[in-house]
Amino acid sequence: MSIVVTYRFPQGVDARKQAQIIAVGQTAGSWDDRFLHRTQQLTEHLAQVVEVRTLADGYHEAEIQFPIINVENDLASLLTMIFGKYSMAGAGKVVGVQLPQNYGTSPKLGIKGIRKFLGVEDRPLIMAIFKPALGLSAQDHAQILQEVGNAGLDIIKDDEIMADLPSAPTALRLKYCREVIEDIKARTGREILYAVNVTGRADQLLVKAKSLVKNGANALLLNVLTYGFPILEALAADLEINVPIFAHPAFAGAMCAATHTGLSYSVVLGTLMAHGGADAVLYPASYGSLPFYPDEESKIRERLRDRNVFPVPSAGIHPGIVPRALRDYGREVILNAGTGIMDHPSGPAAGVRAFFEALERVEAGEPFDPQIVPASALKEALLKWGC
Amino acid sequence: MSIVVTYRFPQGVDARKQAQIIAVGQTAGSWDDRFLHRTQQLTEHLAQVVEVRTLADGYHEAEIQFPIINVENDLASLLTMIFGKYSMAGAGKVVGVQLPQNYGTSPKLGIKGIRKFLGVEDRPLIMAIFKPALGLSAQDHAQILQEVGNAGLDIIKDDEIMADLPSAPTALRLKYCREVIEDIKARTGREILYAVNVTGRADQLLVKAKSLVKNGANALLLNVLTYGFPILEALAADLEINVPIFAHPAFAGAMCAATHTGLSYSVVLGTLMAHGGADAVLYPASYGSLPFYPDEESKIRERLRDRNVFPVPSAGIHPGIVPRALRDYGREVILNAGTGIMDHPSGPAAGVRAFFEALERVEAGEPFDPQIVPASALKEALLKWGC
Numbered sequence: 001m002s003i004v005v006t007y008r009f010p011q012g013v014d015a016r017k018q019a020q021i022i023a024v025g026q027t028a029g030s031w032d033d034r035f036l037h038r039t040q041q042l043t044e045h046l047a048q049v050v051e052v053r054t055l056a057d058g059y060h061e062a063e064i065q066f067p068i069i070n071v072e073n074d075l076a077s078l079l080t081m082i083f084g085k086y087s088m089a090g091a092g093k094v095v096g097v098q099l100p101q102n103y104g105t106s107p108k109l110g111i112k113g114i115r116k117f118l119g120v121e122d123r124p125l126i127m128a129i130f131k132p133a134l135g136l137s138a139q140d141h142a143q144i145l146q147e148v149g150n151a152g153l154d155i156i157k158d159d160e161i162m163a164d165l166p167s168a169p170t171a172l173r174l175k176y177c178r179e180v181i182e183d184i185k186a187r188t189g190r191e192i193l194y195a196v197n198v199t200g201r202a203d204q205l206l207v208k209a210k211s212l213v214k215n216g217a218n219a220l221l222l223n224v225l226t227y228g229f230p231i232l233e234a235l236a237a238d239l240e241i242n243v244p245i246f247a248h249p250a251f252a253g254a255m256c257a258a259t260h261t262g263l264s265y266s267v268v269l270g271t272l273m274a275h276g277g278a279d280a281v282l283y284p285a286s287y288g289s290l291p292f293y294p295d296e297e298s299k300i301r302e303r304l305r306d307r308n309v310f311p312v313p314s315a316g317i318h319p320g321i322v323p324r325a326l327r328d329y330g331r332e333v334i335l336n337a338g339t340g341i342m343d344h345p346s347g348p349a350a351g352v353r354a355f356f357e358a359l360e361r362v363e364a365g366e367p368f369d370p371q372i373v374p375a376s377a378l379k380e381a382l383l384k385w386g387c
Numbered sequence: 388m389s390i391v392v393t394y395r396f397p398q399g400v401d402a403r404k405q406a407q408i409i410a411v412g413q414t415a416g417s418w419d420d421r422f423l424h425r426t427q428q429l430t431e432h433l434a435q436v437v438e439v440r441t442l443a444d445g446y447h448e449a450e451i452q453f454p455i456i457n458v459e460n461d462l463a464s465l466l467t468m469i470f471g472k473y474s475m476a477g478a479g480k481v482v483g484v485q486l487p488q489n490y491g492t493s494p495k496l497g498i499k500g501i502r503k504f505l506g507v508e509d510r511p512l513i514m515a516i517f518k519p520a521l522g523l524s525a526q527d528h529a530q531i532l533q534e535v536g537n538a539g540l541d542i543i544k545d546d547e548i549m550a551d552l553p554s555a556p557t558a559l560r561l562k563y564c565r566e567v568i569e570d571i572k573a574r575t576g577r578e579i580l581y582a583v584n585v586t587g588r589a590d591q592l593l594v595k596a597k598s599l600v601k602n603g604a605n606a607l608l609l610n611v612l613t614y615g616f617p618i619l620e621a622l623a624a625d626l627e628i629n630v631p632i633f634a635h636p637a638f639a640g641a642m643c644a645a646t647h648t649g650l651s652y653s654v655v656l657g658t659l660m661a662h663g664g665a666d667a668v669l670y671p672a673s674y675g676s677l678p679f680y681p682d683e684e685s686k687i688r689e690r691l692r693d694r695n696v697f698p699v700p701s702a703g704i705h706p707g708i709v710p711r712a713l714r715d716y717g718r719e720v721i722l723n724a725g726t727g728i729m730d731h732p733s734g735p736a737a738g739v740r741a742f743f744e745a746l747e748r749v750e751a752g753e754p755f756d757p758q759i760v761p762a763s764a765l766k767e768a769l770l771k772w773g774c
Contacts, residue, residue, distance in 0.1 A: 085677075085702070088671055206590055231615060238590070
């Protein structure tokens with residue numbers, strides 16, 4: 001049982017030398033004759049360079065195998081070991097992390113649990129984001145939820161910027177939205193998940209999360225990268241938090257957007273999120289509004305699904321991308337739209353309807369050309385956002 | 388009261404347009420005629436572009452002022468707002484964050500408290516790191532501490548990679564090292580700070596930190612960037628944690644090393660650490676073993692001292708750099724050496740003595756040329772590591 005990490009170096013870097021520096025420097029850290037009497041204890045902790053290769057594009061890759069006894073079966077001690085001090089050493093990027101299947105934390109619900117809760121097994125799920133991000137009151141949130149919920153929405157989440165603010169306190173947002181969710185359930189039998197953004201200092205956040213769940217929160221949203229993997233892991237391990245955790249990628253670019261430093265998006269938003277206990281993970285879709293590579297997106301998708309975690313391609317999603325999304329993802333996906341629902345020309349409810357019309361049209365094999373699509377919420381969406 | 392953030396963009400980026408995208412996209416997020424009835428609530432939350440300028444090197448800088456009502460007086464909600472989604476938008480780096488003086492968390496002890504505890508007011512403090520990083524037992528730690536403690540060391544810390552491992556459990560490291568600290572205090576009256584690495588899932592870490600302090604830990608080490616600012620803030624706010632928190636920069640390169648993305652080192656290791664409640668902050672010295680810019684180092688130094696936080700230049704520190712360090716820092720600094728003490732040719736105790744000899748030599752205005760320095764621990768250090 002070990003951990004294999006792939007580091008990528010640009011041309012001109014002596015990758016073999018760097019690999020050796022990592023294998024020693026990120027484990028024993030110091031190694032000379034004085035430690036001969038401790039040789040066995042030290043070698044147990046030393047990493048091994050498995051392979052150093054040069055790729056067709058001139059980049060070098062080094063695979064390094066770390067002993068599992070160096071870490072605590074969590075992500076923070078893992079990151080400190082594989083890239084703590086070395087992250088500051090110059091050009092070198094973590095592009096792959098292979099962990100034992102049972103490493104870290106598993107989602108409590110994941111794909112299966114979320115589908116079971118919603119009672120929807122046979123189609124992609126449709127998710128919206130409250131917009132505008134800031135400036136809505138708690139009651140405004142409930143009013144919007146009523147519109148989109150009655151239109152058939154499956155999941156809604158707070159905007160990730162919406163903290164626990166006096167203008168719309170978290171507990172109040174939950175209170176008013178909960179009433180809407182219960183009303184819709186009473187009238188239609190349908191459940192709607194509302195991922196409430198849980199924020200605050202670590203101690204306060206953990207208490208607040210329990211309190212939100214006790215008060216009816218049926219999902220949580222966590223900005224995992226600004227709040228920290230140890231908080232995700234704590235929520236995921238807490239049996240009182242018996243609701244899905246939606247992991248938001250805010251701040252991922254700070255550690256993933258550089259070519260020669262940091263970690264690849266698929267490591268952070270795929271591998272690490274999947275071993276941190278997230279039930280669903282949001283990340284930029286390659287055909288959305290943020291620059292994102294299709295191969296990173298597909299790696300994220302696979303790594304999440306491998307551990308029963310729902311992939312949630314996001315940012316710039318609108319009804320016109322549904323055919324492409326279904327071609328790439330099939331039905332095992334949550335389609336998450338912010339303005340792509342909230343800014344629909346005929347309002348948020350029409351935004352939701354446009355997504356469902358898009359799903360039906362793909363199912364029926366019908367074309368998406370806005371000139372052909374009959375007058376509908378979908379047609380309006382296609383005319384506004386294209387396809 | 389507001390927050391002013393400076394974003395830097397490379398040539399070719401329309402900085403004015405990007406600044407507007409940030410000011411709206413990272414606050415209200417969506418803004419059109421439909422929201423006219425909520426104009427007042429929305430505008431209260433909107434950020435304002437203060438200035439966009441082009442620098443002599445062709446880079447553009449945009450200063451954006453965010454309303455303080457958008458955040459929770461903490462770092463995670465701040466980072467989510469100023470750089471959450473936008474971190475994924477392409478080239479653009481956060482190079483400055485101006486916060487109100489009372490924003491965030493203050494250190495409980497800081498420079499003044501650490502000096503008072505140690506009873507050392509008039510010179511730089513000397514700090515060591517247990518090495519090798521992994522492979523030492525708890526008893527090995529105590530044996531090393533006895534050597535360096537008797538030689539006059541002020542502070543020692545766990546290596547940041549040393550988690551709570553069966554080969555050297557955290558509680559046992561503390562137990563054995565505590566005995567040494569008490570023995571030295573009984574014999575000499577001197578205190579030694581031992582910054583114990585506190586690790587684990589958020590819930591477990593917070594409990595463990597209290598338990599360590601109850602069991603005699605007189606300082607804590609936290610890998611703030613792999614464990615998260617909310618954990619630093621929780622420890623700093625906890626009155627039971629009445630010991631200094633040493634913040635380690637592990638993983639900083641992942642978010643700071645890139646030229647066009649991420650955040651500058653001085654923002655993360657200076658501004659944010661200083662407003663997160665750290666008592667002392669480690670960071671790479673510009674004349675150390677990691678690539679680091681002197682102007683970033685000096686910004687970090689100033690921002691930490693502004694809030695009574697001890698600057699701890701680290702990585703590749705050895706006795707030969709003492710003259711340069713004192714020229715830059717004066718006495719208000721902790722000189723932190725790992726191998727620069729532990730790998731001294733005559734052993735760790737000689738490593739500590741070499742630092743004190745160096746301090747005296749600087750004080751006396753004597754040259755550091757190893758050919759001139761009389762036979763001593765310092766001379767050996769200079770012959771090994773230069774000056």
